[in-house]
Amino acid sequence: MKVLTERDSFLSNYEVLQHLQNIKKKYNWSFNPNDEKFMKNKKNKHHFTGCGINLEIITRDVLSCLENNESSLIQSTKSFKQLMEFLNQFELMKVEKLQIVNSLPRSLVVLYALVEECEDRFGEETSESIIEKINELFPIQEEEEEEAGEGEEDAEINE
Structure with missing residues (x-):
């Protein structure tokens, strides 16, 4: 195997996420039922591209991983x-x-x-x-919700 172009820069998870979301949008892929609701024309959905189903599967898997990562806060x-x-x-x-x-x-x-x-x-x-x-x-909203939940639990204990 021959390396054609050496890596000259790094990509962050955010940049990879943006790129894969653009690919998903380009081919009108939907990976969950919520995506299908937002698709304007379901007939235009392409399952297979010139790269085959492998690109769609890899895109789906990497997107699901990155969307549950810290970089999704960006x-x-x-x-x-x-x-x-x-x-x-x-x-x-x-x-x-x-x-x-x-x-x-x-x-x-x-x-x-x-x-x-x-x-x-x-x-x-x-x-x-x-x-x-x-x-x-990049504030975390979960902490605020947890603190509010703890405050409610403390109020219930005091009653």
């Missing part, structure tokens, strides 16, 4: 660009930026695991600013 290209511009301020390697974008760390422990010698290179304040920026751009 809802717009604007917020993705803002995060990348923020990370470019620091002397991070491309791989470290990629890992941060893909996992969106919410704690210093996770960030330290992703960035080599993070504590020595950046210090705690800089590391916390990265975490704060991620929380600002």
Whole structure:
């Protein structure tokens, strides 16, 4: 097997997700009943492309994996660009930026695991600013719902 073109850049999970969603849209594939509701013309649905059913199966499987991943919290290209511009301020390697974008760390422990010698290179304040920026751009709604649920449980216990 011969490599025709060497990899010259990395793709984040978000970029792969966007690309696969465009392929899905291009071929009018529906992978669940909700997709079919939004399709305007079901007769135009293409099951088999020039690549065969394998492309559809791989697209479906990878999309389902990526949609249940941290990178699915990235809802717009604007917020993705803002995060990348923020990370470019620091002397991070491309791989470290990629890992941060893909996992969106919410704690210093996770960030330290992703960035080599993070504590020595950046210090705690800089590391916390990265975490704060991620929380600002990509807030987690589940935590708010869990906290509200805990508050209701506490009220029930007190009664």
